[in-house]
Amino acid sequence: MEIEKAAELGFCTGVRRAIDILERAAREIGPLQTLGPVVHNQQVVEGLARSGIKAVESLDHLQGNILAISSHGVSPQVLEQIRDRGLQIVDTTCPFVRRAQVAARRLAQAGFLVIVFGEESHPEVQGVLGWAEGKGLATLEPPRFDKMPRRIGIISQTTQSYSGFARFVASFIGSDLATLSELRVVNTICDATRERQQAALELASRVDLIVVVGGRNSANSRGLAEICAAAGVETYHIERAGEIDPAWLRNHRRVGVTAGASTPDQAIEEVIAKLKHLDR
Numbered sequence: 001m002e003i004e005k006a007a008e009l010g011f012c013t014g015v016r017r018a019i020d021i022l023e024r025a026a027r028e029i030g031p032l033q034t035l036g037p038v039v040h041n042q043q044v045v046e047g048l049a050r051s052g053i054k055a056v057e058s059l060d061h062l063q064g065n066i067l068a069i070s071s072h073g074v075s076p077q078v079l080e081q082i083r084d085r086g087l088q089i090v091d092t093t094c095p096f097v098r099r100a101q102v103a104a105r106r107l108a109q110a111g112f113l114v115i116v117f118g119e120e121s122h123p124e125v126q127g128v129l130g131w132a133e134g135k136g137l138a139t140l141e142p143p144r145f146d147k148m149p150r151r152i153g154i155i156s157q158t159t160q161s162y163s164g165f166a167r168f169v170a171s172f173i174g175s176d177l178a179t180l181s182e183l184r185v186v187n188t189i190c191d192a193t194r195e196r197q198q199a200a201l202e203l204a205s206r207v208d209l210i211v212v213v214g215g216r217n218s219a220n221s222r223g224l225a226e227i228c229a230a231a232g233v234e235t236y237h238i239e240r241a242g243e244i245d246p247a248w249l250r251n252h253r254r255v256g257v258t259a260g261a262s263t264p265d266q267a268i269e270e271v272i273a274k275l276k277h278l279d280r
């Protein structure tokens with residue numbers, strides 16, 4: 001069995017940056033807590049906990065007076081609550097998420113209804129909607145309006161697929177253009193997502209089975225699995241090597257491995273080692 005890794009996979013610059021900031025802060029100021037998991041990967045969260053960096057569900061669960069904001073960012077309303085409590089902030093918001101927040105605020109202030117192509121419950125999307133100052137909504141399906149807004153601004157969750165975003169935007173042009181006076185699209189999908197999706201598609205053209213390694217609640221890992229499956233390749237999304245079922249490998253000679261932007265190298269190498277072991 002041949003095993004091939006995608007040309008781009010695993011940790012992105014935003015996740016590496018967030019972990020570096022947190023580890024440096026923990027060394028300099030001691031144990032600290034993050035508002036929600038800093039990234040959507042259990043191994044990373046467990047590793048940080050061993051360095052004294054723990055996630056809390058809400059501000060009410062915080063102990064101490066230092067709070068780290070995750071790479072997914074927060075809304076201005078949450079920022080205000082943090083400041084009102086007099087907490088010291090360690091901000092690991094990814095610059096690409098920050099860019100989406102700025103785009104949402106500018107569109108809202110210019111009078112656009114901001115539509116975020118993304119998962120409404122995802123923390124990044126929740127934060128971005130906050131920057132739209134109450135003039136936004138998030139959806140993965142083209143919304144239906146009783147009365148079509150005249151000005152619509154569309155942005156994307158940073159980790160959505162390009163093809164999905166393109167179809168979403170096209171649906172407005174196809175059915176609603178006559179009723180719109182202005183449609184503005186800001187491409188806020190991040191570089192790491194684009195590179196990993198492209199590499200996964202190229203890999204899918206060369207293998208007959210793909211294993212995607214990444215947290216189940218990681219939007220970009222799920223996106224990679226969807227892209228590979230849509231390319232017609234048998235695809236499995238796992239978090240850890242122990243989830244590989246030997247039966248998957250029967251009758252497959254070329255196996256590809258890719259991984260989401262929050263998946264540590266160690267998790268990827270463990271999956272490859274397990275695949276090699278099962279091939280003996």
Ligand code: SF4
Nearest residue numbers: 012014094158190261
């Ligand atoms: S996946 Fe993109 S938006 Fe998310 S942390 Fe990485 S670079 Fe930033």
